[in-house]
Amino acid sequence: MPVSKLTPQEIVDSIGELPPMPTAISDVINACDDQDMTVGQLSQIVLKDQSLTANILKLANSAFYGHARRVTTVTEAVVLLGFSAIKSLAISSHTARLLNRSLPGYGLPAGQLWHQSMCVAFTARRIAVEVQLAPVEEAFVAGLLHDIGKVILSSHLEAAFNEVQQLAMDRQMPFHHIEAEILGFDHAELGARIAAKWSFPPELEEAIRCHHDPEQATLKPLLPHVVHLADSACMMLGQGIGSDGLAYEVCPSTLEALEFTPERMMELMDDIAPMLAADSFGIE
Ligand SMILES: [Fe+2]
Structure with missing residues (x-):
């Protein structure tokens, strides 16, 4: 099947073409990790970058954060949301441009992967709060980045889009298994x-690697289960139904690991459904 002239190693090497983390974003990430940082100092660092400031305020006012009061200044956002949420929002601001692209290899129009990723991020954060998996913002970032590999794989799958779709349907195989069969690895x-290139912690790398097979995780096993459940819930509600939604399988051990009964799963889906439909997560 003429999917890609590149070898798997060359596809992996093409990660180098991704834009590096801009200094303004990495300054905010480092400041959020600094124990001696004050609210005023962090706010000043955020304010140095106009689009980052606008994006943080926009996302801080997303329905998913559930603040009755409108957040109008960066200082308010830092006080109300906390340093680790500001860090998540800075990472979101950087990745939005990548995730916002159209992905023809997955049948996703522009904006859809970004919207779906934000839905999974907020849902993963909500599940982490419920199962008391700290830090909850780690679940947010894992949810946000879980499918970022698709940004690179899309162009390699595009050439044989129809054949790949047919293969997925004929064999009733999850889409990531098709990727692995064709390319030697999956998204x-x-x-x-x-995530490793961006120097994220190994637990986060593992959660992204294992988001379709959470049973494989060893470092922090509950984190990929949380991302997998969030991904499944959003998928069931119709978010992100591109090729990856074909023959999507919910890992049977996830509900058990997180002690989620089917009733609790229904409650989760009832809670997130209106927010998924309402929020566009448009950023600058
Ligand atoms: Fe995925």
Whole structure:
């Protein structure tokens, strides 16, 4: 099947073409990790970058954060949301441009992967709060980045889009298994390598690598289960139904690991459904 003239290693190497983390974003990330940082100092660092400031305020006012009061200044956002949420929002601001692209290899129009990724991020954060998996913002970032490998794999799958779709339907195989069969690895593995390139912690890399097979995780097993459940819930509600939605399988051990009964799963889906439909997550 003429999917790509590149070898798997060359596809992995093409991660190098991704834009590096801009200094303004990495300054905010480092400041959020600094124990001696004050609210005023962090706000000043955020304010140095206009689009980052606008994006943080926009996302801080997203329905998913559930603040009755409108957040109008960066200082308010830092106080109300906390340093780790500001860090997540800075990472979101950077990745939005990548995730916002159209992905013809997955049948996703522009904006859809970004919207779906934000839905999974907020849902993963909500599940992490419920199962008391700290830090909850780690679940947010894992949810946000879980499918980032698709940004690179899309162009390699595009040439044989119809054949790949047919293969997925004929064999009733999850889409990431088709990727692995054709390319030698799947979008989850590639996403983990992108996380490593951006120097994210190994637990986060693992959660991205194992988001379709959470049972494989050893470092922090509950984190990929949380991302997998969030991804499944959003998928069931119709978010992100591109090729990856074909023959999507919910890992049977996830509900058990997180002690989620089917009733609790229904409650989760009832809670997130209106927010998924309402929020566009448009950023600058
Ligand atoms: Fe995925």
